[in-house]
Amino acid sequence: MKKTLYKLITAIVVLSMGMLCSCSEDNEGFITATEDDFPQILLPWFGDWENGEPAVYKSISRDAEFVDSAVVTPALYTTVEWFLDDEKVCEGTKIQLSSILAGDYILKIVATTTKGKQTSRTGILEVLPLEGDPTPTDAASDRLVVPGMEAKLHGTNMDKVVKITIGDKEAAATFVPNNGNDYIEYTVPSDLALGTYRITLTDSDGNVYGGDKIEVTDELPVTEETTLWEGSFDVTWDTPFDLLKDQFKDLVQSGDIVRAYVSGEGTGTMTTAWWNNILTGKGDPERGDITISGSMVLEFELTDYSIQLMNEQDGALFVGDGYTITKVTKE
Numbered sequence: 001m002k003k004t005l006y007k008l009i010t011a012i013v014v015l016s017m018g019m020l021c022s023c024s025e026d027n028e029g030f031i032t033a034t035e036d037d038f039p040q041i042l043l044p045w046f047g048d049w050e051n052g053e054p055a056v057y058k059s060i061s062r063d064a065e066f067v068d069s070a071v072v073t074p075a076l077y078t079t080v081e082w083f084l085d086d087e088k089v090c091e092g093t094k095i096q097l098s099s100i101l102a103g104d105y106i107l108k109i110v111a112t113t114t115k116g117k118q119t120s121r122t123g124i125l126e127v128l129p130l131e132g133d134p135t136p137t138d139a140a141s142d143r144l145v146v147p148g149m150e151a152k153l154h155g156t157n158m159d160k161v162v163k164i165t166i167g168d169k170e171a172a173a174t175f176v177p178n179n180g181n182d183y184i185e186y187t188v189p190s191d192l193a194l195g196t197y198r199i200t201l202t203d204s205d206g207n208v209y210g211g212d213k214i215e216v217t218d219e220l221p222v223t224e225e226t227t228l229w230e231g232s233f234d235v236t237w238d239t240p241f242d243l244l245k246d247q248f249k250d251l252v253q254s255g256d257i258v259r260a261y262v263s264g265e266g267t268g269t270m271t272t273a274w275w276n277n278i279l280t281g282k283g284d285p286e287r288g289d290i291t292i293s294g295s296m297v298l299e300f301e302l303t304d305y306s307i308q309l310m311n312e313q314d315g316a317l318f319v320g321d322g323y324t325i326t327k328v329t330k331e
Contacts, residue, residue, distance in 0.1 A: 033074035033075070033076070035074060035113055035115050039072060039073065039074070040111070041072050042071040044069075044121075046121045057124055057125060058123070059127075060127055062129060063130060065096060066100060067097075068094075069093055070093045079091065079112050080092060081109070082107070083110065084107055101209065102133065103198065103210040104127075105125045106124065109121045133209050134156075134161050134203070134209050135155050135209075136154065137154045137305070138212070139254065142214070143213070144214070145217070145220075146216070147189065147190045147192045150187055153184050153211070154181060154301060158182050161173045166189065166199050167192065169192055171189055172186065174186070180269075180277050180279050196215045197213060199214055223331050225330070226331070227328070228251055228258075228330055232325075232326055234323075235320050237320070240275075240317040241260075241319075245314070248315055252307075254302055256330045257331045258328065258329070259327075260318055261296075261297055262292055262326070264292055266323040268290060268318060269289045269318070270298065272309050272314065273313055275319055278306050281305065
């Protein structure tokens with residue numbers, strides 16, 4: 001409703017601007033807006049900020065051009081600049097960019113009058129990967145690193161990645177398959193300055209993909225393992241572990257590592273209540289059940305997608321056959 005009302009008001013303002021222009025017999029018009037007026041960005045429309053974050057302004061795929069235009073007033077006395085992540089990428093009321101790597105970018109439009117008066121609008125430009133692209137998850141534990149540490153970056157199609165670039169520093173990447181929670185391992189360059197960097201991923205053919213951002217810090221936060229349940233529960237195909245089914249979505253968040261301490265001879269994994277893998281969303285036979293032999297710890301690093309799956313598919317379970325769960329924790 002707010003968006004519709006805003007567009008209606010904008011249309012009225014633009015129409016009014018046209019009505020304020022008139023033509024004399026020699027076709028010279030006049031405009032009442034002057035360079036002393038405060039600038040306004042009438043279009044494009046930006047949503048309201050929430051929890052200190054700008055709203056998503058537009059989503060495009062990485063193979064699409066980013067095209068848009070701005071309507072400002074006073075038009076004759078106002079220049080328009082476009083910024084992505086604080087880098088100026090265009091000047092003028094129209095923008096046309098191509099080959100933007102996948103990731104979330106802070107788009108800012110700045111309007112400045114000849115008298116130095118200024119206003120701006122900010123939103124998130126989502127650039128989406130194509131199917132088959134290496135696509136890292138947004139797991140918080142992957143996005144905070146220390147120079148020189150051995151780090152992981154989970155995601156899909158990560159087997160294609162041979163190199164990760166952080167700023168202007170490169171590191172070789174090694175793929176590690178992990179039952180649907182696959183990742184690459186790499187050593188964070190030891191001479192990286194602290195700060196936030198946009199990363200890229202490179203495959204063996206030299207193709208470069210966007211990996212969004214990571215933060216390089218001098219110290220990782222201390223994490224503690226919290227017990228969510230403890231006892232003895234025998235998992236079979238007819239009796240999945242469902243004692244935390246409805247509570248899971250309230251007990252965990254994206255970036256948490258859920259661990260199940262198990263023993264036995266069988267197979268199993270963590271799923272939604274619809275029996276789809278909690279990390280990939282895939283069901284049997286692509287669910288990725290893990291072979292269990294003896295005493296083991298099953299580990300699942302949750303993502304935004306995991307939380308979405310829990311909410312949409314009635315919670316979470318541990319399914320399978322032939323093993324006993326003695327403890328479930330989170331870190």
